[in-house]
Amino acid sequence: MPQLHFNGTAIELPPGQSVLDGLLEHGHAIANSCRAGACQACLMQATEGDLPPQAQIGLKPTQASQGYFLACQCRPEKPLSVRLPDMAEHRHAAVVTELQPLSEQVMAVSVRPEGDYPYRPGQYTTLWRDDGLGRSYSLASVPGVDAELRFHVRRVPNGRFSGWVFDQLRPGQRIDLQCATGDCVYLPEYGDDDLLLVGTATGLAPLYGILREALRQGHRGAIHLLHGAYDPQGLYLRDELGDLADRHPHIHYHAAVLEAGDSDVTVAQVDGLALEQLSGLNNPVAYLCGAPDFVQGLRKRLFLAGMAMNRIHADAFLPAAANTASTS
């Protein structure tokens, strides 16, 4: 069994067990959230030994070269010495400036980071409550256009973080941010290509950022935005998006729900609509964000329909692992 050295103690790690699970089992409080390599909450640093490449996927080259890794994705085969990184280097202090309901279920949270906070529209970050509970949220804002960072938080029934955002968070409160990450971003080389933006619920957040970034960069191809929700209450920003589509002939906005009630919203699955659109698109690039089953399913179907994997950008909004304790 590979030995794991941490804080002056050595732990025998059974083969296949992650560094995160090993440390948690031995009673060490290590921050974590998704346990799937997405949120980067479990960032640690290796001081000795070889890291499996899997443990550094998604990190910046500068971080990787300094031995940073994701503890939940690190299953070492050889002895490894690790430590908790100096969080001050990886977290940014920020202040909540505004909370604006976008619908009954969705709150826009505006945040002003202290100092520089580099990010690209469509990326995501982990927000940290001061007791150490962290959750990932996508950036709906555009640097240079929006003065502040903006997130769309959906109220999840019994959700610890989202419930706190709705019920307790107030402007003026402090919050910590991880570095922004993720590759759901617009690339200048897509200028003439057709964009297919498909999201469910707050999957609209990153798409809203990407859409406006594409406009800011003078995107010339068509932009199809497909937003799906369970019922009309799950849709939001409909007027803004309708206006954008009216002002820009190359933007097409479609909203669809599964249960329309007495509204006139289209009843359809957005993944089905996306596949229908695909055949009419010129050099399509797809962005898929929201519910994990939807994202992974549509990603596979777009791939099977002939799209190259590197032209399908996808963010599955994975729920946090069930027993993430607050640690601080």
Place this chain on the structure above:
Amino acid sequence: MTSLYERIGGAQAVDLAVENFYRKVLTDDRISHFFDGVDMDAQIAKQKGFLTMVFGGPHSYTGQNMRDGHKHLVARGLNDSHVDAVIELLGQTLAELGVADSDIAEIAAIANSVRDDVLDR
């Protein structure tokens, strides 16, 4: 003399072939059920391993690895007909990329050479 791997384009050829090959595998009713895993990125990485090996490129797989790596599939009924199907789809993929027939035959022979390991015989 250049090796088979260099001749057909090395790692670049693997990158070109991998998605087309994986797409064929996922849509072929004879074998798609062996590749149902949701994690497409991990699956594609493994297909790269497969292609690098059968293209005669650098790899560290041993017969024992191949045995261990496919045992769970043999338990689910993996047999000669499935190996034939994989080799057929591989040939189609390569032909579409313009690889010469003689090179395709050489690649098929490499795949065939580990048939007994893959089928755990």
